[in-house]
Structures are given as structure tokens and as C-alpha cells.
Amino acid sequence: MSKKLIRQKINDAFLRQALAAFAKQYPAARAKAFEGTDFEALRERIASSRKAALRELPSLLEKFRTNAEKTGATVHLCSSPREALEVIRNIIQEKKCDFVIKSKSMTSEEIRLNSYLEKAG
Known part of the structure; x- marks a missing residue:
């Protein structure tokens, strides 16, 4: 992004107003969206799923290749x-x-x- 374009965006009153409104509303909206979510449990579940997928990667790739080729795709x-x-x-x-x-x-x-x-x- 050029310096000229950056200056234009900084001086854009509509964009400044929109960003100010976003900055003001975002924390409450985010808190409401994730209300009741146990982030530590979610993080552990995601990490566990990722590790399982990595362990299974060769068979998952082969399964994908088989299914893709059944539809006529070529997999490289x-x-x-x-x-x-x-x-x-x-x-x-x-x-x-x-x-x-x-x-x-x-x-x-x-x-x-x-x-x-x-x-x-």
C-alpha cells in the first residue's frame, strides 16, 4: 500500500468513524459471542484434533486422493x-x-x- 493511499485512508472521515464505532462495539460483541465458552477446554480440544489429524495424515491424504480421483480429478x-x-x-x-x-x-x-x-x- 502506497504512502499516498495510506494518507488518503487516514484522512477518510467515513472510514475513521466506522473504525471508531467498531473499536467501541467490538469488545462487548466479542464477549457476547463467546459467552459461556470454556476457552481452555476449546484450545485443548483443537490441539488434540490437530495432533490426531497429523498422526493420520498419510491415510487422510490417501483417502482424499482416492475420493478425488473417483470424481475424475487428478491429484498431485x-x-x-x-x-x-x-x-x-x-x-x-x-x-x-x-x-x-x-x-x-x-x-x-x-x-x-x-x-x-x-x-x-
Whole structure:
């Protein structure tokens, strides 16, 4: 974000008013939304679920692959961001794609797919 745009946003009266209202209302709204929630128990349950999923990851991946392939999808398991980028580039080249549509995904951000595709042409 440019400094000019930041200055514009800082000087935007509507935005300042909206943020002030949010800041004032948020604590009470958050407290109400989580009323009665035992955060420590929730944290433990989430941690336990995560550990269980990690233990089961190989079988979960295989189950996903099997089910995805039943629907006609092709699944590519990559061991590194570089490998994933190369697989994507190869698919684009093999299929002679003129353009690429990607869904919103943190994975594409994490592997820097946009900049890779721009550099690849």
C-alpha cells in the first residue's frame, strides 16, 4: 500500500468513524459471542484434533486422493513449493493454457504462485 493511499485512508472521515464505532462495539460483541465458552477446554480440544489429524495424515491424504480421483480429478502430491510450482507450470504448458483461473487459497500465496506465473509468462 502506497504512502499516498495510506494518507488518503487516514484522512477518510467515513472510514475513521466506522473504525471508531467498531473499536467501541467490538469488545462487548466479542464477549457476547463467546459467552459461556470454556476457552481452555476449546484450545485443548483443537490441539488434540490437530495432533490426531497429523498422526493420520498419510491415510487422510490417501483417502482424499482416492475420493478425488473417483470424481475424475487428478491429484498431485508435491514435497516442496518448488515442485508444486513446476507441476503447475508443466500442466499449463501441456494443456497449452492461454489463461489460468485460481481459487482463493492460502497455499497459492504461500508458494508465491502469482509471481511465479508472471515470471514464467
